[in-house]
Every structure is written in C-alpha cells, then in structure tokens.
Amino acid sequence: MSWRLPAGRTLVLALPFAWLGLFFLFPFLIVARIALSEAALGIPPYAPLLRRDEQGTLAIVLNLGAFALLVEDSFYLDAYLRSLRVASLSALLCLLAGYPMAYAIARAPERRRNLLLLLVVLPFWTSFLLRVMAWIGLLADNGVVNNILLGLGLVTEPLRLLYTETALYLGIVYCYLPFMVLPLYANLVKLDPALLEAASDLGARPWRAFLAVTLPLSLPGILAGFMLVFIPAVGEFVIPELLGGPDAQLIGRVLWTEFFQNRDWPMASALAVVLLLLLVLPIAWFQHLQGRAGGGR
Amino acid sequence: MQTANVAPPGAPEPWRDPEAEPYVRIIGVTKRYGATVAVDDVSLDIYRGELFCLLGGSGSGKTTLLRMLAGFERPDQGRILIDGQDVAAVPPYARPVNMMFQSYALFPHMTVAQNVAFGLRMEGLPRAEIAARVGAMLDLVRLTGLERRRPHELSGGQRQRVALARSLVKRPKLLLLDEPLGALDKSLREQTQFELVNIQERTGITFIMVTHDQEEAMTMATRLAVMHHGYLAQVGTPAEVYEYPQTRLVAEFLGTANVFEGIVTKAGATGALVESTEFDAVFESDTDPPKPVGARVFVAVRPEKMRVRKAAEGERAGTNRLVGAVRDIAYYGDFFMFVVDLPDGRSVRVSQPNLARVTELPITWGDRVAVDWPPLATVVLPE
Numbered sequence: 001m002s003w004r005l006p007a008g009r010t011l012v013l014a015l016p017f018a019w020l021g022l023f024f025l026f027p028f029l030i031v032a033r034i035a036l037s038e039a040a041l042g043i044p045p046y047a048p049l050l051r052r053d054e055q056g057t058l059a060i061v062l063n064l065g066a067f068a069l070l071v072e073d074s075f076y077l078d079a080y081l082r083s084l085r086v087a088s089l090s091a092l093l094c095l096l097a098g099y100p101m102a103y104a105i106a107r108a109p110e111r112r113r114n115l116l117l118l119l120v121v122l123p124f125w126t127s128f129l130l131r132v133m134a135w136i137g138l139l140a141d142n143g144v145v146n147n148i149l150l151g152l153g154l155v156t157e158p159l160r161l162l163y164t165e166t167a168l169y170l171g172i173v174y175c176y177l178p179f180m181v182l183p184l185y186a187n188l189v190k191l192d193p194a195l196l197e198a199a200s201d202l203g204a205r206p207w208r209a210f211l212a213v214t215l216p217l218s219l220p221g222i223l224a225g226f227m228l229v230f231i232p233a234v235g236e237f238v239i240p241e242l243l244g245g246p247d248a249q250l251i252g253r254v255l256w257t258e259f260f261q262n263r264d265w266p267m268a269s270a271l272a273v274v275l276l277l278l279l280v281l282p283i284a285w286f287q288h289l290q291g292r293a294g295g296g297r
Numbered sequence: 298m299q300t301a302n303v304a305p306p307g308a309p310e311p312w313r314d315p316e317a318e319p320y321v322r323i324i325g326v327t328k329r330y331g332a333t334v335a336v337d338d339v340s341l342d343i344y345r346g347e348l349f350c351l352l353g354g355s356g357s358g359k360t361t362l363l364r365m366l367a368g369f370e371r372p373d374q375g376r377i378l379i380d381g382q383d384v385a386a387v388p389p390y391a392r393p394v395n396m397m398f399q400s401y402a403l404f405p406h407m408t409v410a411q412n413v414a415f416g417l418r419m420e421g422l423p424r425a426e427i428a429a430r431v432g433a434m435l436d437l438v439r440l441t442g443l444e445r446r447r448p449h450e451l452s453g454g455q456r457q458r459v460a461l462a463r464s465l466v467k468r469p470k471l472l473l474l475d476e477p478l479g480a481l482d483k484s485l486r487e488q489t490q491f492e493l494v495n496i497q498e499r500t501g502i503t504f505i506m507v508t509h510d511q512e513e514a515m516t517m518a519t520r521l522a523v524m525h526h527g528y529l530a531q532v533g534t535p536a537e538v539y540e541y542p543q544t545r546l547v548a549e550f551l552g553t554a555n556v557f558e559g560i561v562t563k564a565g566a567t568g569a570l571v572e573s574t575e576f577d578a579v580f581e582s583d584t585d586p587p588k589p590v591g592a593r594v595f596v597a598v599r600p601e602k603m604r605v606r607k608a609a610e611g612e613r614a615g616t617n618r619l620v621g622a623v624r625d626i627a628y629y630g631d632f633f634m635f636v637v638d639l640p641d642g643r644s645v646r647v648s649q650p651n652l653a654r655v656t657e658l659p660i661t662w663g664d665r666v667a668v669d670w671p672p673l674a675t676v677v678l679p680e
C-alpha cells in the first residue's frame with residue numbers, strides 16, 4: 001500500500017508539469033529558436049539554425065540581430081515602456097475602483113454577498129470581444145455618451161472620446177476590474193471585524209483604523225489583484241487596437257505588425273521572448289513575497 | 298483559590314454607602330435585536346475600583362451589555378453614565394473605556410510592542426513617552442523580552458497578556474473584559490485569575506468582566522450580577538449571592554443546590570416552617586424573611602451544608618432531616634459527593650469534606666442514611 005501514495009502524488013504533480021512543458025515550455029523554445037534565426041524569404045520565413053557549409057561541416061548559426069535591433073531602435077523600447085506604463089496605471093485605476101467594491105461586498109450581509117459577486121463576474125457571460133466593441137458604440141462621435149451630452153446641452157459638439165488614451169484606459173479598467181475585485185474580496189472577507197472594533201476601542205477613528213489595520217492586512221489581496229490586472233494588460237492587443245488611438249503603439253500591436261505585416265518572424269519572436277521575461281520576473285517576485293508572507297503566518 | 302471572594306474586614310464596600318457616588322451608572326437600558334430582547338431594562342450602579350462580574354449563560358445578554366459600555370452597540374432605551382458623563386452619543390474611539398476582547402483581537406501584522414503602543418499612538422503622544430509606558434506595561438504583565446514577537450509567535454497565555462496590556466496602557470477609566478480567561482486551559486486560568494486581581498488592585502482601574510464561569514466570578518469579583526434572558530436576576534457580593542440567593546434560578550446557577558417544594562405552615566419574625574409537598578418532611582429556616590402562611594415556596598439546601606450519617610434503626614424523615622439509600626459516591630479527593638435516593642424517587646446530593654484521610658468510607662452503596670442540616674442552611678425562595 002505504502003508505495004502507491006507517493007506514486008499517485010508524483011502522477012498528480014507530473015500532470016500540470018507535463019501540461020506546462022507541452023504547451024508552454026516547448027512552444028517557448030520554438031519561439032526562442034526563431035528569435036535567434038536569420039530572417040529569410042520563403043516558408044517558413046527564417047533560416048534554420050543548423051546548417052552545413054560548403055565543406056560539409058555542421059554549424060550552428062545564431063543570429064542576435066533581432067535582439068540587437070530591439071535594443072538599438074528606440075521604437076521598440078518605447079513600446080515596451082508605454083505598455084508597462086499603461087498596464088501599471090490601469091492596474092492602479094482598477095485598484096482604486098475595485099477596492100471600495102470589494103470592501104462593500106465583504107461588508108454586505110452574508111446572504112447578499114453571492115449575488116453581488118455574481119454581478120461582478122456577470123460580464124464574463126458575454127464575449128470579451130463583444131464587450132470591447134460595445135464601447136465603440138458608447139464612445140463614438142455619434143455614440144451614446146456624446147448623444148446624451150449633446151441632448152443635455154452640456155457640450156455643443158461631440159467630444160472626441162473614441163481612439164484616445166481615455167478610451168484605452170476605460171476599456172482596460174472595464175475588462176479587468178473583476179480580476180481586481182475577486183482576490184481583494186477573498187482577502188477582505190477574511191478580516192476579523194473584532195480587529196476594527198479593537199482599533200476603534202483604542203482610539204482610532206474609522207479612517208485611521210482603515211489605514212492602520214484593514215489596508216496593511218489586505219496587502220496580499222492588493223498584490224494579487226494588481227498582478228492579475230497588470231500581467232495580461234501589458235500584452236493586451238484587442239483593447240488598444242479597437243479603442244486606442246493611432247499613437248497607442250503598445251507592444252502587443254508592435255508584435256502583431258512585425259509578425260503579420262512585416263513577416264519578420266525573428267523580430268516578432270525576440271519581442272515575445274523579452275515580453276515574457278518582463279512578465280515572469282514580477283511574477284517570480286510576487287511568488288517570493290507570497291512565500292515570505294505565508295511563512296510568517 | 299480564594300482571592301477576592303470573602304472581603305477581608307475593613308475592605309471598602311462603597312455599594313453599602315448611600316452617600317457614595319457610583320462610577321458607572323446603567324439606567325433602564327434595553328437593547329432589542331428584531332423581536333428578541335437581548336438586554337431587558339437593566340439598571341446597575343458600579344463603583345470606582347470594583348472588579349464587577351457579569352455572570353450568565355450564553356444568550357443572557359451579558360456580552361451585549363458590555364458592548365454597550367464600550368460603544369459598539371447603542372441602547373434602544375435607557376442611559377449609560379461613566380464618571381458622570383452620559384456616553385450615549387460618544388463613539389467607541391472617544392470613550393474613556395477600553396476593552397479586552399474574548400478573541401484578544403491582536404493585530405497580526407504588528408509586534409507585541411506595536412500592539413501595545415497602538416492606543417497611545419492614536420492619542421498622538423510623543424515617542425519617548427509611548428516607549429516608556431509600553432515598557433512599563435509589558436513589565437507589569439511580564440512580557441519583557443517579547444517586544445518584537447508577533448502574535449502568532451506567542452502562546453495562548455502570552456497573547457492574553459498582550460491583550461490585557463494593550464487595553465490597560467491607555468489608563469482607561471473603565472476596563473471591560475469579555476471572557477478574559479475563556480481561551481486558557483485550567484491550570485493557567487487559575488494562575489491568571491490571581492494575576493488579574495493583582496493587576497486590578499495595583500492599577501486601581503475599575504474592571505467589568507463578563508464570564509459564564511461561576512467559579513471565576515466567585516473568586517475574582519468584588520460584586521457580581523447574575524444575568525438571565527437579558528435581565529439581572531441578582532446583584533451582590535459573591536458571598537451574598539451564594540449564601541442568600543433570592544430565586545431558585547440563582548440558587549441553582551451559582552454552585553449546586555438541592556431544591557424542594559413546599560408550603561409555609563408557620564411564619565415567625567425571621568424564618569419559617571415549610572412542609573414538603575413531595576414527601577413527609579418539614580424544613581425549618583431561621584434566617585429568611587417570613588413568607589405568609591399557606592404560600593407555596595421552594596426550599597434550597599446546598600450539598601456542603603448537609604451532613605450524611607448511617608440512619609438509626611427505624612429512623613424516619615423529620616425536621617431538616619431526610620432518609621434514603623446511597624445510590625452513588627463520587628470521590629473528588631478533597632471531598633466526597635453522595636447521591637442519596639429518597640423514597641419518593643427524588644434524590645439529594647450531599648458533600649462531605651475529606652477530613653480523615655480515609656481510603657475506606659464507613660458508608661457504602663445501598664446503605665440507609667440520614668441527611669440533616671441546621672436551620673441556618675435552609676433557604677426559602679419564592680415560587
């Protein structure tokens with residue numbers, strides 16, 4: 001009997017690793033390989049890494065040209081920085097909008113919490129693409145928002161809303177808000193109300209009690225929500241493409257252009273590899289923090 | 298175990314002094330939750346320097362009353378005055394009152410020192426003063442050296458002392474303690490009872506403590522109130538309430554009591570004769586205020602005030618004497634508890650101190666015994 005448990009455990013552990021290996025690591029290696037190849041005309045549009053030269057010797061030809069260009073051309077660097085900026089600002093806006101929501105749900109009577117949580121995830125019942133498209137109808141020059149503003153006489157001519165940074169942030173915050181609210185809620189609902197009573201009893205007004213007790217204790221939830229919004233937002237392609245202005249050259253769009261329009265697969269792959277590293281590092285850092293917090297508990 | 302139970306001669310008893318000004322006045326306070334009345338028209342005066350216990354089972358309203366003193370709940374009716382000030386409109390953070398929570402409610406992200414300093418920081422005191430007062434307080438509760446630990450790194454007893462230090466450090470006019478010893482194991486609880494009484498005496502702060510443990514209330518309190526279904530069943534010193542319970546409920550809640558039913562047949566200036574309606578016996582009391590002849594009453598006698606001996610041949614029940622057969626004997630070490638079956642199917646519990654260091658009792662199971670007690674031990678209670 002005793003040998004079966006470890007075997008079963010190994011199997012259970014092996015499954016996710018096999019999955020990750022097959023659908024993440026393996027494709028990543030393919031992409032990394034393409035990134036190190038030379039662009040070429042043909043199908044596929046890159047040269048093989050292993051080649052025989054005229055003498056018949058087998059040679060590995062690594063081409064760091066794509067990475068070099070990535071560093072040299074400020075166009076790419078700007079796209080990365082802009083993406084990081086947009087993603088972090090979006091995550092911050094999600095936090096500001098999501099914290100009060102999560103707090104209110106966690107403090108609501110128990111029987112009403114499930115309904116409120118359902119409302120938070122309700123948008124997921126509709127396709128992501130459709131929801132982004134709907135914002136076009138809302139924000140267009142002759143869209144719902146402008147019509148209301150014109151009708152109320154608040155503006156005399158339509159505001160330029162669509163294809164601006166505002167629309168971009170609106171779209172991202174709208175789409176990713178549930179990813180902020182859910183981990184925050186899960187954290188805040190665990191907060192012992194007696195701690196706030198104790199703070200109040202010891203002379204803390206409600207606002208100070210929040211800053212001294214609720215906020216620091218919800219830090220893990222804030223971090224989790226921030227990461228869940230930030231990471232996908234960095235590589236976001238659909239929302240900037242549909243709602244953002246022409247100047248919103250975010251890394252997702254640059255990658256798409258390199259791949260489909262310029263057919264420069266090595267360049268696109270290099271961009272993807274660097275993007276991945278940019279995302280993995282904060283996750284690793286986050287895991288490290290979580291591990292430390294968990295160990296301290 | 299006796300700490301503050303029986304007041305030493307000359308101990309201040311402000312509640313006996315009609316001139317004394319109560320420190321905490323609870324006047325006609327009622328609190329409802331929907332249809333349930335948690336606290337029902339409670340009026341209570343508590344004096345400076347008391348260690349007052351609110352004693353009751355769960356749902357008796359004792360915690361609700363405590364939370365109203367802290368300001369977490371507002372009374373629906375009535376007033377609460379602390380040191381002459383009506384606190385109805387004062388939020389918890391502005392009351393001169395601190396509370397020690399049943400769960401301790403220590404801040405898990407702060408160290409011991411930070412937890413204790415919290416209340417002083419909220420007052421905006423200078424750093425040096427905070428450090429000095431926190432140090433002195435940790436010294437008082439014997440936690441010196443653990444300043445930098447976090448609550449999860451402490452034992453249950455240490456956590457309890459951090460919670461006490463945190464609520465005492467602000468030098469409140471009134472300290473509220475919600476089951477302060479409830480989470481401790483038995484031996485630690487007894488030791489901590491002494492410590493709490495000591496600290497209360499040294500700081501001179503008025504304590505109001507909620508507990509469901511009657512032994513705890515008896516040993517620690519200057520006075521106690523027995524709460525039941527939201528009202529005060531009786532208020533008095535532990536000895537008063539134990540020796541002179543006013544109702545059957547109090548007699549049975551505090552300690553153990555054998556309760557019989559009867560009818561008053563003779564009422565003197567003090568005391569009465571009561572004829573049992575359950576079996577052939579008469580109860581004589583010489584202390585309780587007389588009840589009118591013919592009134593139906595309860596008679597309570599505590600097990601330790603009775604004596605048990607082998608019955609003489611042909612001996613029958615009489616005045617303050619019952620006869621029956623021993624069903625159970627429980628050996629507690631310091632005393633024996635006999636359960637004696639009476640002829641009518643009732644039973645009576647009698648305890649005997651273990652005076653003689655015997656391993657073999659002269660009385661054993663099935664023996665016919667007589668149980669008797671002096672008139673002083675008979676308590677006559679209204680039905």
